[in-house]
Amino acid sequence: xxxxxxxxxxxxxxxxxxxxxxxxxxxxxxxxxxxxxxxxxxxxxxxxxxxxxxxxxxxxxxxxxxxxxxxxxxxxxxxxxxxxxxxxxxxxxxxxxxxxxxxxxxxxxxxxxxxxxxxxxxxxxxxxxxxxxxxxxxxxxxxxxxxxxxxxxxxxxxxxxxxxxxxxxxxxxxxxxxxxxxxxxxxxxxxxxxxxxxxxxxxxxxxxxxxxxxxxxxxxxxxxxxxxxxxxxxxxxxxxxxxxxxxxxxxxxxxxxxxxxxxxxxxxxxxxxxxxxxxxxxxxxxxxxxxxxxxxxxxxxxxxxxxxxxxxxxxxxxxxxxxxxxxxxxxxxxxxxxxxxxxxxxxxxxxxxxxxxxxxxxxxxxxxxxxxxxxxxxxxxxxxxxxxxxxxxxxxxxxxxxxxxxxxxxxxxxxxxxxxxxxxxxxxxxxxxxxxxxxxxxxxxxxxxxxxxxxxxxxxxxxxxxx
Amino acid sequence: xxxxxxxxxxxxxxxxxxxxxxxxxxxxxxxxxxxxxxxxxxxxxxxxxxxxxxxxxxxxxxxxxxxxxxxxxxxxxxxxxxxxxxxxxxxxxxxxxxxxxxxxxxxxxxxxxxxxxxxxxxxxxxxxxxxxxxxxxxxxxxxxxxxxxxxxxxxxxxxxxxxxxxxxxxxxxxxxxxxxxxxxxxxxxxxxxxxxxxxxxxxxxxxxxxxxxxxxxxxxxxxxxxxxxxxxxxxxxxxxxxxxxxxxxxxxxxxxxxxxxxxxxxxxxxxxxxxxxxxxxxxxxxxxxxxxxxxxxxxxxxxxxxxxxxxxxxxxxxxxxxxxxxxxxxxxxxxxxxxxxxxxxxxxxxxxxxxxxxxxxxxxxxxxxxxxxxxxxxxxxxxxxxxxxxxxxxxxxxxxxxxxxxxxxxxxxxxxxxxxxxxxxxxxx
Numbered sequence: 074x075x076x077x078x079x080x081x082x083x084x085x086x087x088x089x090x091x092x093x094x095x096x097x098x099x100x101x102x103x104x105x106x107x108x109x110x111x112x113x114x115x116x117x118x119x120x121x122x123x124x125x126x127x128x129x130x131x132x133x134x135x136x137x138x139x140x141x142x143x144x145x146x147x148x149x150x151x152x153x154x155x156x157x158x159x160x161x162x163x164x165x166x167x168x169x170x171x172x173x174x175x176x177x178x179x180x181x182x183x184x185x186x187x188x189x190x191x192x193x194x195x196x197x198x199x200x201x202x203x204x205x206x207x208x209x210x211x212x213x214x215x216x217x218x219x220x221x222x223x224x225x226x227x228x229x230x231x232x233x234x235x236x237x238x239x240x241x242x243x244x245x246x247x248x249x250x251x252x253x254x255x256x257x258x259x260x261x262x263x264x265x266x267x268x269x270x271x272x273x274x275x276x277x278x279x280x281x282x283x284x285x286x287x288x289x290x291x292x293x294x295x296x297x298x299x300x301x302x303x304x305x306x307x308x309x310x311x312x313x314x315x316x317x318x319x320x321x322x323x324x325x326x327x328x329x330x331x332x333x334x335x336x337x338x339x340x341x342x343x344x345x346x347x348x349x350x351x352x353x354x355x356x357x358x359x360x361x362x363x364x365x366x367x368x369x370x371x372x373x374x375x376x377x378x379x380x381x382x383x384x385x386x387x388x389x390x391x392x393x394x395x396x397x398x399x400x401x402x403x404x405x406x407x408x409x410x411x412x413x414x415x416x417x418x419x420x421x422x423x424x425x426x427x428x429x430x431x432x433x434x435x436x437x438x439x440x441x442x443x444x445x446x447x448x449x450x451x452x453x454x455x456x457x458x459x460x461x462x463x464x465x466x467x468x469x470x471x472x473x474x475x476x477x478x479x480x481x482x483x484x485x486x487x488x489x490x491x492x493x494x495x496x497x498x499x500x501x502x503x504x505x506x507x508x509x510x511x512x513x514x515x516x517x518x519x520x521x522x523x524x525x526x527x528x529x530x531x532x533x534x535x536x537x538x539x540x
Numbered sequence: 541x542x543x544x545x546x547x548x549x550x551x552x553x554x555x556x557x558x559x560x561x562x563x564x565x566x567x568x569x570x571x572x573x574x575x576x577x578x579x580x581x582x583x584x585x586x587x588x589x590x591x592x593x594x595x596x597x598x599x600x601x602x603x604x605x606x607x608x609x610x611x612x613x614x615x616x617x618x619x620x621x622x623x624x625x626x627x628x629x630x631x632x633x634x635x636x637x638x639x640x641x642x643x644x645x646x647x648x649x650x651x652x653x654x655x656x657x658x659x660x661x662x663x664x665x666x667x668x669x670x671x672x673x674x675x676x677x678x679x680x681x682x683x684x685x686x687x688x689x690x691x692x693x694x695x696x697x698x699x700x701x702x703x704x705x706x707x708x709x710x711x712x713x714x715x716x717x718x719x720x721x722x723x724x725x726x727x728x729x730x731x732x733x734x735x736x737x738x739x740x741x742x743x744x745x746x747x748x749x750x751x752x753x754x755x756x757x758x759x760x761x762x763x764x765x766x767x768x769x770x771x772x773x774x775x776x777x778x779x780x781x782x783x784x785x786x787x788x789x790x791x792x793x794x795x796x797x798x799x800x801x802x803x804x805x806x807x808x809x810x811x812x813x814x815x816x817x818x819x820x821x822x823x824x825x826x827x828x829x830x831x832x833x834x835x836x837x838x839x840x841x842x843x844x845x846x847x848x849x850x851x852x853x854x855x856x857x858x859x860x861x862x863x864x865x866x867x868x869x870x871x872x873x874x875x876x877x878x879x880x881x882x883x884x885x886x887x888x889x890x891x892x893x894x895x896x897x898x899x900x901x902x903x904x905x906x907x908x909x910x911x912x913x914x915x916x917x918x919x920x921x922x923x924x925x926x927x928x929x930x931x932x933x934x935x936x937x938x939x940x941x942x943x944x945x946x947x948x949x950x951x952x953x954x955x956x957x958x959x960x961x962x963x964x965x966x967x968x969x
Contacts, residue, residue: 479675479678507673507675
């Protein structure tokens with residue numbers, strides 16, 4: 074007889090959401106967490122960075138107040154207070170998860186889990202945070218242990234928390250660095266670059282491939298680079314870090330850009346070159362759990378090769394996004410409960426909360442072409458959108474990518490003010506398998522920045538109205 | 541428990557008719573085969589026979605009433621307390637059988653007026669909303685697939701792109717198979733009606749629904765590609781009719797009624813056991829000799845027809861066949877059959893006897909090797925021992941796929957079938 078129907082290991086947005094759904098479906102559920110409930114997302118990721126970015130955005134706005142006919146004197150900021158606010162936001166969300174676990178009668182076991190052979194699912198041995206150990210069994214176990222910043226010690230890309238930071242250090246620094254090198258121009262690197270630049274740091278972003286935000290559509294990458302350069306962020310693309318060394322005053326970054334060596338000096342370097350899945354010390358080797366390029370290999374319903382053991386979220390592979398983890402968590406639990414869960418392969422939106430914001434879903438134009446689609450792409454700039462002009466937020470555009478043969482919306486790409494709130498519209502459309510006809514037939518409220526979504530659709534088929 | 545007698549459909553296209561005359565009144569006792577009413581359509585007047593014994597409880601439609609909808613209750617029969625409460629599904633086939641005047645008792649449980657059975661996924665009724673994503677709708681339209689025939693795998697059974705892709709994959713692979721045939725005929729050039737001299741506006745155009753398209757495609761393919769020939773034989777059914785009365789008397793306590801069609805199914809299944817070469821399908825890899833006689837029976841339904849299957853009929857008794865046939869026919873008319881209930885038969889029967897059709901030759905229902913077309917049982921002069929006599933005779937025609945069933949095999953099957961019908965006792969040995 075098992076102690077639980079389900080044990081979830083890890084309480085990030087994959088794990089805790091899976092636990093809630095399991096509880097809703099009547100499964101007796103426990104969740105094991107070695108640190109804070111809510112995982113990286115709530116405590117050291119998505120949420121506290123958004124708090125920082127808001128401070129940066131508001132401060133940046135102050136320098137444009139005259140555009141709105143306003144003026145302010147003595148504008149400034151208190152860096153420790155900005156950090157304190159961010160930590161407070163994280164604490165609030167963490168309490169929220171604690172409440173949710175209680176509300177849904179999910180037993181929280183504070184400690185570090187390790188799996189041992191068992192049936193019908195592996196046994197979970199927890200080294201309790203409070204001391205001692207507890208072995209619990211369940212019919213099903215979900216691994217939701219997440220990931221951490223990837224470090225490359227061979228070239229010095231290993232954080233020390235002092236001069237070489239990961240996202241974690243960058244979220245709670247003691248002081249604002251005057252000069253900063255960000256290694257990696259994915260969402261995490263760009264968000265920190267944007268925040269620190271807004272507060273006045275001299276920021277240089279290094280990217281190994283030839284454009285920033287490399288997973289985004291090329292047009293978005295280009296526009297983003299222009300927008301960030303306008304704000305004073307410097308970029309080195311196609312740049313390989315050969316050595317990251319520490320000096321008395323900070324760090325020295327040796328680069329190779331187009332065959333030429335270059336050295337950058339800065340107070341601090343932030344390493345944001347991807348993630349590494351948390352697969353260690355879980356007893357996976359002994360159980361014979363199959364891995365795929367460092368991540369736990371899963372089949373269509375998040376099941377691993379070991380009976381009764383599932384894996385969701387970052388530990389199970391890309392994209393490393395909280396909402397992907399939650400989606401998999403719900404899918405996995407519904408599958409365990411014998412329901413017919415929603416499609417696992419539904420497109421996952423991706424958002425970067427820099428200023429300006431970047432949001433996308435589905436295929437880029439290049440990927441759609443490479444996949445052989447008869448691509449019809451259209452775009453609409455915010456500079457001719459009434460609401461954007463009125464709000465003084467005219468940077469950026471919306472781009473849509475359609476299959477010309479079927480009218481299927483293949484992808485949508487945006488850059489601009491609060492576009493992360495707009496991308497869901499296209500998410501709904503893709504999930505419901507809308508065609509261009511349906512999107513054209515939808516009435517968008519005026520005046521809204523979302524009208525640019527409508528116009529981009531129209532433009533994809535040569536019918537743009539306001540351009 | 542009373543049974544509703546429903547307005548019968550005299551043809552697949554009939555929607556309503558005139559109840560011309562009642563032959564019974566409330567309180568009359570009727571037995572199966574009694575003529576109870578006459579129904580007029582624009583084409584003919586037909587007699588309605590009672591299928592059940594009982595007392596007419598009430599006539600629900602007055603004589604002379606026009607535009608009585610098909611399947612509307614026209615009378616109520618008190619079933620003399622012998623039958624358990626009939627389920628709604630069991631009601632429909634209890635509707636009176638309609639026969640051409642002067643024919644023998646109803647020869648079939650399943651009125652199957654069209655000789656062209658087909659097999660398609662459970663189609664949704666016309667007018668019923670099909671939930672499908674906009675993309676799925678467009679893809680289906682582009683591929684010429686009817687959404688009604690595609691099972692949806694999305695939320696609440698919604699048809700999504702993946703379902704259409706799967707259906708299209710099937711369609712295109714079969715299309716490809718056709719292309720691969722060196723002898724494949726070129727696509728027909730179809731002229732418009734206008735090109736063929738029919739004035740625009742002189743007709744109404746009824747859109748092709750999924751069932752109609754499937755029937756058109758399958759029958760065209762079969763008639764064009766399957767080398768087929770008919771074999772006709774007369775069988776006397778007086779003994780069968782007499783046996784049916786006895787059998788039904790025996791089964792009365794169980795509430796089971798065996799129709800002539802049920803007896804034909806049983807005889808076919810038994811004959812197939814004796815001549816297994818006739819229970820066959822042609823495949824490029826070889827001739828498939830089926831282990832069981834899965835008998836598909838053509839049932840006319842609104843907008844077309846469908847062929848529900850009595851599985852392993854050779855292993856089943858008459859009572860079981862009767863119960864299954866009745867249930868399948870009723871659910872076929874309600875369009876509630878599951879795909880496995882009408883896909884995959886090995887031999888078809890189409891019975892148009894109740895429509896007064898004397899003889900016809902059905903089109904092969906691929907991949908089945910044979911289809912038996914059953915005509916009306918009628919009294920005919922026959923010569924016996926050099927003397928003219930009267931017998932109830934039924935003409936049946938076996939259409940054979942010559943690739944698997946040669947003339948001799950077809951004849952052998954009919955030679956096995958005929959004595960089973962003419963001396964039904966032999967069916968039970």
